[in-house]
Amino acid sequence: MSDVTLGSAPRRRSFLRYTGALGAAAAISTTLSACSSGPESTNHSDGGDGKDGSLQTLTAVIGYGNDGSWDPTQTASAFAMAANHHIYEGLLDTDPISREPYAALATEIPPDLDATTWKFTLRAGATWHDGKPVTADDVVFTFARILDPDTTTLVKGFFASWLKEVNKTDATSVELVLKFPFPDGAPRLTLAKIMPKHIYGRPGAWDDAAMGKAVGSGPYRQTGHTPKSHTTFEAFADYNGPRKAAFEKMNWLTIVDAASRVAKISGAGPGAQIVDNIPYANIAQLEKDGREVEGGAGMNHLFLLFNTAREPFDDVRVRQALHYAIDRDKMIRAGLKGHGRPATSFLNEDNPSYRKASPDYAYDPVKAKRLLADAGVTGLKINLMSVNVSWVVDCLPTIKASWDAIGVETTLDPQETTAVFTKLDQKKDYQVVAGASNPNQFGLDADLVMHYNYAPDNIWMGYARWSGSSEAKRLFRLMDQAAREPDADKKKRMTQEYLDVVAENVVIYPVVHNELMTAWDPRKLDGIRAQPYPGINLLQAKSAN
CATH class of the missing domain: 3.90.76.10 (Dipeptide-binding Protein; Domain 1)
Structure with missing residues (x-):
């Protein structure tokens, strides 16, 4: 590899800088031009139409924070990843x-x-x-x-x-x-x-990238960034690539509160033209208002993460018991309003490498009780720490009721997502975490999906305290062998076999896969396709006029 100076590249930065689950505390310095005190287009209910009726300024609402890392090599932030696809190539x-x-x-x-x-x-x-x-x-x-x-x-x-x-x-x-x-x-x-070497090769530049500085070669350039509020863009006049900007300007607002987010796309004169992460309960009303509402079904899921360094969660029987105990059909009815499927593998059913896993954790409270008895566990009390993503919170009562029913006294502990992952990053003690995840932000192939959660020295494996176990080492060997297999059919079979190992150990494992809903105003936007993972992509969208 050519000799390159990396400046002050971090050896192992805090997960605070890696993910959209977490936030940078301050705005970047005014190296960005036109950083306003608020999103300019919110003063125009029509989104800033031009003289020809076309949409000049697009206002979008993202249901996730814009204060996570913006460094493309680090981020899993739904907001930042979506934005980076418009800024970088x-x-x-x-x-x-x-x-x-x-x-x-x-x-x-x-x-x-x-x-x-x-x-x-x-x-x-x-x-x-x-x-x-x-x-x-x-x-x-x-x-x-x-x-x-x-x-x-x-x-x-x-x-x-x-x-x-x-x-x-x-x-x-x-x-x-x-x-x-x-x-x-x-x-x-x-x-x-x-990324431009002359920008990010400077000392401290990777910290700037994490905090929100974004200079790319894509169709839109970032013009302003206020963490926990909004990020603004404008079309890059010198862009000569395949997917040109369709809008002169864009304002992306971060609104985590579901009611406030829905209000932006509601009514006769909505303040935004597109909003992601729409609650299921609001679909009918938005459609009545003339909005298009579509879902994307993919790998988005509620997962359980176990601390395998803490008894009794080091015993696979206990982890399996807690999965068997959950009434997932009830969770889908009550928490997801029918917009979900029980997880029958680590992968969702539409993934090309999917095969129903063995075991698949169909609801079986009798088996759950037997597994706990076999493990010699009685009187178990669990503090279930969870992120406060709205649809996850809606699912938590079903988990509590299911675990209480098998004699596991459960306390629900939803917290700001930032707080949950800060504790994990700081290696604080915990028992079980419920969270939301979607590796499809990165891609679809099973090897990529697995390397997001399961791999040697993986961040998530560090949280689970599992990577040093014999079962983990066996899994990593099987993953490596499948990746190197040139025959596509054999690779698929090998992949499905190691996915069974993941299912057997249930260290990080989905409970349900759900559908993500996006709403937009068809009077203003055309070419929108609902994504099955968080965020939006407007590179093929255009004004409806």
């Missing part, structure tokens, strides 16, 4: 629904994805938002950070197992050298958002 990017790759900064997809060297030429005339040209040095710089063995980044887990190095071949060309043939890696290149 990968060599290849992917369609937000099909996840099929297309050439973004690169001129084409390599013709032979089964090869162990992929060659890319950068798009002629591609420039950063500050006007400087995009070069091969920027590409090498970005991948050097991702693959650096002394730097822990979130996306490293999606690349390190198969990508050996990235080399500059000339000023505008690079080659990726793979450890073995891995065609599934092509869609993952959208996760390696290419």
Whole structure:
């Protein structure tokens, strides 16, 4: 790999900087222009139409915080990831629904994805938002950070197992050298958002990125960022790539409160044109108001995370018992208003690698009691710490009722998501955590999904205190063997077999997969497709006028 200076790259930054579950405490400095005290388009109920009736300023509401890390190599923030797809480009990017790759900064997809060297030429005339040209040095710089063995980044887990190095071949060309043939890696290149070396190679620049500074080569440039409030964008005039900006300006508001979020898209003159994370109870009223409301069913799920370093959760029988005890059909009726499915594998049923797992944890309180008895556990009391995501909170009473019914005294402890993950990051003691997750933010292939939650030195494995166990080591070996298998059918069978290992151990495991709802005003927007994972993608949207 080419020699690259990484500045003050962190060796293992706090998860506070990794995820959208958590927030940066302060706004970035005024290196961003036009940082306003509030979103400008909120003064216009019509969204700021132009003289021809087209929508000039789009107002969107995201039901997640904008104060998590914005560093593309670190973030799992729903808000930041969605925004970064509009600000940055990968060599290849992917369609937000099909996840099929297309050439973004690169001129084409390599013709032979089964090869162990992929060659890319950068798009002629591609420039950063500050006007400087995009070069091969920027590409090498970005991948050097991702693959650096002394730097822990979130996306490293999606690349390190198969990508050996990235080399500059000339000023505008690079080659990726793979450890073995891995065609599934092509869609993952959208996760390696290419970042300008002259900006992020400076000391302290990665901290700036985490706090919200975003300078890319994509169709929109960031013009303002106020954590816990809003982020603003405008069309980048010099963008010459495949998916051009359709709106002159965008204001994305972060509104975590469900009622306030719905109010923005309600009524005759809504203050926003599109809102994600719509509560199920509000669908009918929004449709009556003339809004389009569609759902995306994917891997979004409520999961349970166990502290396997604490008795009795180190006993797999206890973990299994608590899953068997949950009446998931009741949870779907009461908490999700029918918009969900019981989890029958770590993967959702629509995933190409899905097979019903063994075991599948169909509701069986008798078996749950027997497993607890076999483990010698009586009088168990659980404090169930959980995130305060609205639909998760709606599901918690079913968990409590189910566990109470088998003699496990349960106390519900919902908290701000930031508080939950700060405690986990600080290695505070806990018993069980209920949270919401969706690895499909990153992609669809099973190996990628698994590496988000299960992998050596993985952040989540650290939370579970499980990666050193013999079962974990066996799982990691099976994952590695499946990744290296060239035959697609055999790889799928091997994947399904190790997913059974995950199901047997239920260290981090879904309870239900639910549907995510998005609402928009069809009088203003066209080309919207509801995503089955948090956030929105407006790269193919346009004004309805």
